[in-house]
Amino acid sequence: MGDHGIYVWSVYAIGLIFLGAIGTYPHMALRRLKRRRREDKEQR
Amino acid sequence: MRRFAATLKRDVLIAIRSGVEMLNPLAFFALTGVVFAIVFGSDLDTRQISGIPAVWTTALFANMLAMEGIFRRDYDDGTLAHLLLDKTATLPAICAKLGAHWLLTGLPIGVLAPIVGVGFGLPPVTLAMLMATILIGTPALTLIGAMGAALVVGLGRGGVLLTLLVLPLYVPVLLLGIGVCHQFHAGAVYTPQLVGLFAILTGTLTAVPLALGPILRVSQDR
Amino acid sequence: MFHRMASPEHFFAGARLWVFWLYLLGVTGLAIGSAWGLFFVPPEKYQGDSVRIMYLHVPAAHLAQMIYIAIAVAGAIHIIWRLKMADVFMAAAAPIGAITTALALISGIMWGRPTWGVWWIWDARTTSVLILFFLFFGLVALRQAIGRRERAAFAVSVLAIAGAINIPIIKYSVEWFTTLHQPASIELGRNIAIDTVFLLPLFVNLASLYVFVAGVILANMRVDLVNRYQTTSWVSEWFRNN
Numbered sequence: 382m383g384d385h386g387i388y389v390w391s392v393y394a395i396g397l398i399f400l401g402a403i404g405t406y407p408h409m410a411l412r413r414l415k416r417r418r419r420e421d422k423e424q425r
Numbered sequence: 426m427r428r429f430a431a432t433l434k435r436d437v438l439i440a441i442r443s444g445v446e447m448l449n450p451l452a453f454f455a456l457t458g459v460v461f462a463i464v465f466g467s468d469l470d471t472r473q474i475s476g477i478p479a480v481w482t483t484a485l486f487a488n489m490l491a492m493e494g495i496f497r498r499d500y501d502d503g504t505l506a507h508l509l510l511d512k513t514a515t516l517p518a519i520c521a522k523l524g525a526h527w528l529l530t531g532l533p534i535g536v537l538a539p540i541v542g543v544g545f546g547l548p549p550v551t552l553a554m555l556m557a558t559i560l561i562g563t564p565a566l567t568l569i570g571a572m573g574a575a576l577v578v579g580l581g582r583g584g585v586l587l588t589l590l591v592l593p594l595y596v597p598v599l600l601l602g603i604g605v606c607h608q609f610h611a612g613a614v615y616t617p618q619l620v621g622l623f624a625i626l627t628g629t630l631t632a633v634p635l636a637l638g639p640i641l642r643v644s645q646d647r
Numbered sequence: 648m649f650h651r652m653a654s655p656e657h658f659f660a661g662a663r664l665w666v667f668w669l670y671l672l673g674v675t676g677l678a679i680g681s682a683w684g685l686f687f688v689p690p691e692k693y694q695g696d697s698v699r700i701m702y703l704h705v706p707a708a709h710l711a712q713m714i715y716i717a718i719a720v721a722g723a724i725h726i727i728w729r730l731k732m733a734d735v736f737m738a739a740a741a742p743i744g745a746i747t748t749a750l751a752l753i754s755g756i757m758w759g760r761p762t763w764g765v766w767w768i769w770d771a772r773t774t775s776v777l778i779l780f781f782l783f784f785g786l787v788a789l790r791q792a793i794g795r796r797e798r799a800a801f802a803v804s805v806l807a808i809a810g811a812i813n814i815p816i817i818k819y820s821v822e823w824f825t826t827l828h829q830p831a832s833i834e835l836g837r838n839i840a841i842d843t844v845f846l847l848p849l850f851v852n853l854a855s856l857y858v859f860v861a862g863v864i865l866a867n868m869r870v871d872l873v874n875r876y877q878t879t880s881w882v883s884e885w886f887r888n889n
Binding site: 569572576577580582583586589590592593594596597600601603604617618621625636639640643644646 | 774778781782784785788789792793795797798801802805806809810813816817819820821823824
Binding site: 384395396400402403407415 | 859
C-alpha cells in the first residue's frame with residue numbers, strides 16, 4: 382500500500398481493538414456477575 | 426408578578442449582602458482578560474484579531490463559573506423545595522432567579538467587556554459591538570447553564586461535571602457572538618450571525634424556564 | 648409483541664438469541680466488507696490507498712450520529728411514557744456511542760493526513776462530531792454522578808434531548824463562522840464522485856456495523872437488566888439455571 386499503508390493499517394487495528402472491546406465487554410460483565418453471585422452463595 | 430418581584434429582590438439582596446462574593450465572576454473575567462492581553466504580544470493586528478475571541482471566551486467562562494451557584498443555596502436551605510411546592514409560584518420564581526442571576530453576572534460582564542477589550546487595542550466601534558453581542562449572548566448562556574445547574578444541583582463536585590455538560594451546548598452562542606464581532610470588525614455582513622444569536626436567545630428564553638420546573642422537581646427526590 | 652418486550656423479564660429472555668445472531672451476522676459482515684475494502688478494491692485515482700480508511704470511517708461516523716438520535720428519541724419516550732426500557736437502552740447505548748464516535752474521529756484524523764496533508768480541519772462536520780463525543784461522554788458522566796436511578800434517567804433524557812437540538816445548530820454556526828470568515832480551503836471529498844466499485848464494500852460494512860452495534864447494545868441492556876433487577880425472582884432463577 383506504499384506510503385498510506387501505515388495510516389490504513391493503524392485505523393483498522395484501532396477499529397479492531399475498539400469494536401472487540403465493546404463486543405466482549407457485556408459477556409465479561411455477565412460472567413463476572415454470575416461468579417460474584419456464586420461466591421456470595423458459598424459464603425452463606 | 427408579585428412573586429417574580431419578590432424573588433428577584435430577594436436574590437439581588439442576598440448577593441449584595443454577601444459582599445465581595447458577588448464580584449468574584451467579574452474579577453475572574455477582568456483578570457483572565459488582562460492575562461490574555463499580556464501574553465498576546467505587541468503586534469496590533471494579532472492582538473485585535475485574537476482579542477475578540479479572547480474576551481468572548483473569558484466572558485463565557487466567567488458566566489459558567491457563576492452558574493454553579495444559581496440553585497445551590499436554595500437547594501441546601503430548602504427554599505427551592507418550597508418554591509416547587511406551589512405550582513403556580515414555580516415559573517415566576519424561576520424566571521426571577523434567572524433574571525437576578527443575569528443582572529448580577531451577565532450585565533456587569535457585558536459592561537466590563539469594552540474596558541477589558543481596550544487592552545487588545547480594539548477600536549471603539551468594535552468594542553461597542555463586543556459589548557452588544559455579550560449582552561445578547563449572556564442571557565442565552567445563563568439559560569442554558571441554568572438547565573445544566575438544575576441537572577447537577579445537590580450532587581457533590583458538581584462544578585466539573587457542569588462544565589462538561591454545559592460547554593458543548595455553549596459552543597454555538599460563542600461562535601455566533603465572535604462571528605458577529607469579526608464580521609463587523611472586518612466591515613463585512615454580520616446579519617446572519619446576529620439573527621442566529623437572537624434565534625438562540627428566543628429559543629432558550631421560551632423553552633428553558635418551562636423545562637426548569639420539572640428538572641428541579643426531580644432533583645428534590647433525594 | 649411490543650407489549651411483551653416492554654417487560655424486563657421477557658426482554659431479557661428474548662434478547663439472548665437476538666444477541667447471538669446479530670453478533671454472528673455483524674462480525675461476519677464486517678470481516679467480509681473490510682477484507683473486500685482492504686484487498687480487492689483498486690486504489691482510488693486521487694486518494695490512493697488511503698481511500699480504504701473510508702470503509703471504517705464512514706460507517707463509524709454514521710453510526711455515531713444514529714446512536715445519538717436513538718438515545719434522544721429514547722429520552723423523549725422516557726419522559727413522556729415513563730418507559731423503563733427506554734432508560735435501559737440509554738444507559739446501554741451511551742458508552743457504545745462514545746466509542747463509535749472516538750473511532751470516527753481517530754479514523755478521520757488518520758484519513759486527513761495522507762489525503763489533504765493536515766490532521767484536522769475545523770469545519771462543520773468535524774466540529775459537530777467532536778462535540779457529539781463530548782455529549783456522549785456527558786451522558787455517561789451524568790448518569791454515573793447521580794446515585795438515584797429515577798433522577799439519573801430523567802436528567803440523562805433532558806441532556807440527550809438538549810444535545811440533539813444542539814448538534815444541527817452547531818453545524819450551522821460553524822458553517823457561518825468559517826465559510827464567511829475564511830474561505831474553506833478544502834472541500835471534504837464532496838466534489839469527488841465515488842465509483843460503484845468503491846461503494847459496495849462500504850455498504851456491506853455500514854449494514855454490518857449497524858447489526859453488530861445493535862447486538863452490542865442489546866447485550867449491554869441484558870447486563871444492565873441483571874444489575875437493576877438483582878433482587879427479583881426471575882433474575883435469581885436465571886442465575887440458578889446458569
